[in-house]
Amino acid sequence: MLIDQDLHCWKRDLIELVFSPSTAANIFSIPLGVHGGVDLFHWPGTSDGQYTSKEGYDFMRLLLHRDAASSSSTAKLDPRSWKFFWASRALPRCKETCWRAICGLLPLKESLFRRHVDVDPGCGFCASERENEDHIFLQCPAAKHIWFASQLAIRVDSFTSFQAFWTAVIAMDDDEVLAMAQTVVYAIWEARNKVCFQQGELVVATVLRRVASMLEAAQVRDLARAPSVSLPAKWSKPAPGGGYHQMQL
Ligand SMILES: [Zn+2]
Numbered sequence: 001m002l003i004d005q006d007l008h009c010w011k012r013d014l015i016e017l018v019f020s021p022s023t024a025a026n027i028f029s030i031p032l033g034v035h036g037g038v039d040l041f042h043w044p045g046t047s048d049g050q051y052t053s054k055e056g057y058d059f060m061r062l063l064l065h066r067d068a069a070s071s072s073s074t075a076k077l078d079p080r081s082w083k084f085f086w087a088s089r090a091l092p093r094c095k096e097t098c099w100r101a102i103c104g105l106l107p108l109k110e111s112l113f114r115r116h117v118d119v120d121p122g123c124g125f126c127a128s129e130r131e132n133e134d135h136i137f138l139q140c141p142a143a144k145h146i147w148f149a150s151q152l153a154i155r156v157d158s159f160t161s162f163q164a165f166w167t168a169v170i171a172m173d174d175d176e177v178l179a180m181a182q183t184v185v186y187a188i189w190e191a192r193n194k195v196c197f198q199q200g201e202l203v204v205a206t207v208l209r210r211v212a213s214m215l216e217a218a219q220v221r222d223l224a225r226a227p228s229v230s231l232p233a234k235w236s237k238p239a240p241g242g243g244y245h246q247m248q249l
Contacts, residue, residue: 003039008032010197022093025190028197029107031119077102081170090179091218094186101133101185102166108132124196133162136192143188145204150184150211152177180215187211 004011009032015024043051077085088095100106109131113121123131125142137143138156147154159165169181187210194200 001039002027003032005039020093022096025097025193026107029193031112031117033118077166077170081167084170084173085178085182088175088178088182089218089222090182091186091214091221094179094182094214097189098182098185101137101162101189104133106133106189108136124192125202137162137185137188138165142191142202142204146184146188146191146207149204149208150180152180152184179218180211183211183214183218186214 002011002015003009010028012028015027019027040049041051042049043055046052046055085099086095090098097106104111109119109124110121111132112119113130120127121130123129123135123140125136125140129135129140135143138147138159138161144156147156156165159168169178172178187207190210191200191202191207195202
């Protein structure tokens with residue numbers, strides 16, 4: 001089980017060991033109920049909470065159907081833009097978090113509140129507005145500060161929504177800007193989770209250092225993946241009567 005019953009908190013070490021950083025961050029962003037209760041396995045598809053393989057199969061079918069239906073309504077970018085988006089040099093975790101934010105799939109407080117989760121819908125940084133994608137990633141003073149202090153030096157006030165911002169980023173057709181913007185979104189989300197769940201303080205310089213280190217890690221990964229340089233092989237005509245093809249370097 002993932003919840004420490006005595007301390008009434010997530011088992012951070014176990015979760016960070018078992019799950020990817022983005023999945024762990026999503027788990028930590030789920031608030032625990034204020035009334036406590038026993039941590040147990042519960043399947044939401046049945047009234048008694050018991051899981052069966054048939055229930056699992058039906059649930060997966062429903063999920064796939066829902067995703068297919070929602071992808072047409074929540075896919076805010078056209079297929080070509082998405083192709084460009086996913087080809088970016090940013091780390092996979094940055095692209096995935098950013099994609100979830102654009103599609104409205106992050107467990108933001110306003111969204112949880114609408115789903116009747118017992119949580120304050122206020123922004124994790126400033127608490128003065130409801131926490132949704134438009135606010136936490138653009139309109140919050142903390143987000144504005146981070147975008148302007150980043151290497152992109154963008155004033156995001158002019159964008160009416162997170163979607164409009166991404167449409168503009170894609171339209172720039174600049175891979176470096178794209179990778180940087182995806183990494184900044186991830187760093188904002190990570191900083192927000194630290195403030196909300198580890199009682200940390202937002203330090204813009206730390207967020208920017210994190211952005212720089214993730215971009216550097218992506219660059220190192222790309223260099224490691226690049227094919228090693230080798231001299232081109234040249235094919236030569238076989239000698240008359242010879243049984244072998246010869247390759248000359
Ligand atoms: Zn805010």
